[in-house]
Every structure is written in C-alpha cells, then in structure tokens.
Amino acid sequence: MRIVIAEDDTLLREGLTHLLRAEGLDVTSAVDTPDDLLSAIATDRPDVALVDVRMPPTFRDEGLRAAVEARAKWPGLAVLVLSAHVEESYATQLLADGSGGVGYLLKERVGKVADFLDALNRVAAGGTAMDPEVVAQLLVRRRADDPLRQLTPREREVLGLMAEGHSNSTIGTLLVISDGAVHKHIGNIFTKLGLPTTDAGHRRVLAVLAYLRK
C-alpha cells in the first residue's frame, strides 16, 4: 500500500512514518504543508493520504481543505484525516461528495496499531472509518420522540459500529456474537429506523451517518 503523510509536527510525522514502515507499508512521501501534500499526491499517486487537519500557514483547517480539494481533483483517492479533536461538521464535509475511501480519526487512535491498520486498510479499499467520538457526537443529540430510542442497547452498539464503518464480521468479533446475530440486529435497526436495507459497505455507512445527521 502506497501512503503519503502530511503532518506538520516533526515528531508525529516521523513517528507515523516509522510505525507504518515497520508494518511493511510503503510511505512514499512525508510532507508538512498542504501544498506539498497536493504535489506529493500528484507525483506519487498513493493509495491513501494521511492528513492532519491543522497545518501551516495559518494553523486553522488547511489540512482538511487540502484533503477535500485532493479528493475533488483525484476522484477515488482515499483520504484518512487525523486530528487532535474531532468535529462532527468536519466529518460531514469529508463525506459530502458521497464517494468512499474516507476516514476521520483522533490522532491517538494510531496508538492502537492493529485497529489503526484495520481502519487504514478499510479506507484504502474504499470503505469508511469514523472515529467513535464522531459517532458519539451524532448519537447524543436525540429528541425524546426519536426512533433511536426504540433501539435496544445492543442494537445501539451495532449501529455505532456500523457508523464507524465496520463490516458485519468485525462487528461480530468486537461484540463477541455470531454473524447471524449481527445480521438480525442490523435488520431490526433498519426496520425500526425506517431505512431501506442497503448492501454492506460504504453505501450502508453513508445511509446510517446521513440518518444520524438528520
């Protein structure tokens, strides 16, 4: 897997590069500005770009803007955005183009290397990786008459993991339940929320996230 990294903090940039190379992944460039990111993508044509939100020159949301711009310029380019804090509105912006290969995670998730690599692979393969905290932000703001209230605690867990972008088998492993049980929960969730049953994959994640954002 070919990866381009854009992170302005030297320690984090080198740590991330080192960690990914140690896992046998091909980090083709590691840059520290949004402009360098765009030119690195142009030359390296990576499978996925890892991008920090806050970058020079103004240290606002340059990284996020560059990520959105890169996806518009190279359709199908997978982007995994990393940040010290997550905002649901940023996730909305990343997902706005409706195509797959999007991730948005807290930087510290890198520390759980196996989970992080799983997310990276998912995004590179056109899937989705949403930080549990984004999903939590989406889940807290619910009204008293919200259909979400009708979900059982287990169904809420399954919904959350779906929103994070996990596949049925991963959800089964994480919750220690059988694939059949996962399937049944998902069926119940879609019925209770009145969502059309979508096939697994990015379309399902988008449908769930769109429902939660409503």
Next chain:
Amino acid sequence: MTNQPGPKAWRFLAFGVVVGLRALGLLVGMALPHLPRVMEAVGRLAANERDRVGRFLAIPVPVPSTEDSATTVRRDVRWLALQATGGILAGLLPVGSVTGVAQNVVIAAFWPFIPDAASTLDMPVRSWGDAGLTLVTAAAYGLLGVLVVPPLARWYAKVSAARLAPPVQSLAERLAEVTATRAAALEAHGTELQRIERSLHDGTQNRLVAVVMQLGAVERALSRDPAAALPSVLTAQNAATDALAELRQVVRSIYPPVLAERGLSDAVASLAAQCAIPCTLDEHPLPRAPAAVEAAAYFVVAEALTNAVKHSGADQITVSLRAEDGVLVVEVTDNGHGGADDGQGTGLRGIHHRIAAFDGTTKIDSPLGGPTVVRVVIPAGT
C-alpha cells in the same frame, strides 16, 4: 431671543395640540385591553415627536437604544403625560393668540351688524370708540403671542427633548459601572484559572504520571521477563489515552479548537447542528472579533442551547448572530414555555457574569408561556 424664524415656532407649538390630543387618547387607551398594540402606538408617536422636536431644535434627539426597552417605555409614558397636559396648554397659546386677533379685528370692523357685540374680553362694543378699544385688545393678543410664543416654543421643545432622549449616564455612574464589571472580570478570570489548574493538575497530570510509572515497570520487566511487559504497556497506553481525552475537554473549555479553525459563524453552526432540539441559525456576515469576544459569544450560545434543551420544552430554537456598529449581538430564541429566570438558573447567571466582564449586557425575556429570548450584546472592541 431665538434663532428660530417666528412662523416655525408658532406652527411647532400649535401642532403640539394635535400631538397632545393623540397622547391623551393613548393614555386613555392604556387602560383598555390590547396593551401591546397601544404601547406600539406610543412608541411610534414618541418616535415621530423625537423627529419633530429634533427638526425644530435643529439638534437630533438621541434615540434610546432598544437594549433597555422597559426604561424606554417608562420614559415614553412620562412624556405622554407631559404632552397630554403641558403640550396642549402650550399649544393653545399660539392658537389663542391668532384667534384672539382675528376675532377682535372682525368684531371691531363689523360691530354694527353684530347684535350684542362684545370683545373677547367681554367689553360690550356699542360705538366706534369701543371698536378702537377692541382693536387694541386684538393688538394685545398679537403682542402676547409674538413675545411669548417663540421662547415658549423653544423652552417646551427642550423640555420635550429631555423627556424623549435616553437618560444621560453621568461619568461617575459610568465609572462605578466599569469598576464593578472590572472587578467581576478579575473574579471570573481567577475562577477560570483555578478551574483549569484543577483539571490539569488532578486529571491530566496524574494520568501522565501513571504513564511514566507504567513505562518504568516496562523497562524493568524487559530486562527480567519481556513477556511480563505487555500488561504494563497496555495500561500505559490506556492512561495516556485518558489523559488526552481529558486534555481535549480542558482545551475545549478554554478556547474551542473549532473556533480557532473556522471562526465564530461556523463554530456556532456546529453547536446548532449538535443541538437536540431543531435549531436554525440566522446568520449575518460577521467581521472577526477579538478571540475573547468570539469565545464569550460561543459559550453564551452553548449555554443558552443547553438551558433550552434542559428546561424550555421547546421544539424550535433560533440562534441569531450579527454585528451592529461596534457590538456583537447574540440572540437565542426558543418557543418553549418560558419562565426562565437568571436569578435561579446557574446557566443563565453564568452568561450574565461572563458578559458583564466584557462590559456587555444580557437580557433574558421569558414570560410564562414563552417564548424565551436570551439576548446578549458584547462590545466587539474594534
């Protein structure tokens, strides 16, 4: 005596009778139902009069700010009472003077044709000599008007202007207010520093100490039995993750990162989007304000939304942000059941204190039955 040309003063005073009669009508109307509509009419009449007096004096009468509508209403009503009495009386003088001249001149000229003719002072007119006296009376009416009307008009206009303009805050009053808000600001700042210190010291710092201790254990374990290192590594990792989560909370409470990255409008839009009650944002282009002002406005909206969700029972909230000359106006309106009181809720009191520190004003309008409007005006410091 006056820099106003004569006829203008006469017209000004005489038209005051019309205004006075309307004022009288409104005073009576206030005793009837539909008070809000009467008060609207009072406001309009006062506004018109402000214009008229301002034009007459050639000095515009300052318009009271809408911030303090209760005081404005009280002043408008007091002006109404003045106009309904003094205004009518003063206005009768030019009217009386003109009619006095006209009437007496007519009587003096046509007395032979008028049965029981008498001057307006009740002197019978039975000869041309009496008619002459009547002409003198007419002249006296005219002279009285010419001498008294212009200064009276000017004096009355000034009295009206004083009643119609917002009260002038004396420098001493202003100084006392600034001193008080400054003390409140220092107090609030101190409390804030203590809060930040506590959460960093008791939370984040302790977690990081735990990380270092666990790493120490790892170091020892690696030299003795590498397999035993794993649990400590995992514990250290979890402790560091907790420290980061707490740190994010503290950072968010000091200055929300989204504010730094996106500015006030977008930050508030994200608050609105996360609100449990449908919340629309009435947006106007905002110039960047000092960071402290933007943060204050952001926390006001956050607090007001939290309050509305917890207590109002509303199903619709509107947040409005706009810049008006030199101030930032924040308004959060919900259609809930009202009855919010900043003397009770700590949230609303918190807003009050936070805004007072910026020399801003907070107004909470929440009649029983709703709607509740939290309105905050912060000087933008530009």
